Amino acid sequence: MNINIKRALTGGLLAAAATGAVLVPAQASAANNTWGAISYSPSTDAWGTAINFSSGSDARYVAKDKCGHSDCQVMTLHNNCGALVTNKVAGTWWWAYAPTRSAARGQAMEFAGWSPNAKLQVTTCIGD
Incomplete structure (x- = not known):
């Protein structure tokens, strides 16, 4: 089951959207048991x-060390890709993970409601 994580800063909510899709790692042979992470500081917009x-x-x-602030939140990746989207106007942020970079980016932007104020901060994939 593919679980995409959505975090809204204003409400401090953590919600998960589950789909029936099966995860197939983008680089299964090279990334059999490989980890990554994205961190974000809501107070400074650092990541x-x-x-x-x-x-x-x-x-x-x-990832938390690279973010460099005490309020850095972290999303862990395992054999997949991740994306971070922020909306400074609304004071919200979202992240998502998926088998591909474009799917992670699309899911995070979807969580943000494709707002014109939503900004893609970073996408990364295991194997980068």
Whole structure:
């Protein structure tokens, strides 16, 4: 089951949207058990990424360190791609993960309602 994570800063909500799609890692042979992470600081709009780690905890640590602020939130990736979208006008942000870069970007923008104020901050994939 593909779970996409949506985080809205204004309400502090964490919601998951599940689909019946089956995840097939984009680079299954090269990324059999590979981890990454995206971090985001709502107070500063700073972000960081970490990719191609052998453990989720290592990827989270590096991404949070690259973000550089105490309020950095982290989304972990496992054999997939992730995207971060922010809307500074509304004070909200979303992230999503999916098997491909374009699918992750599209899902995060969909969570943002394709708002003209929504800005794609970063996309990254295992294997980058």
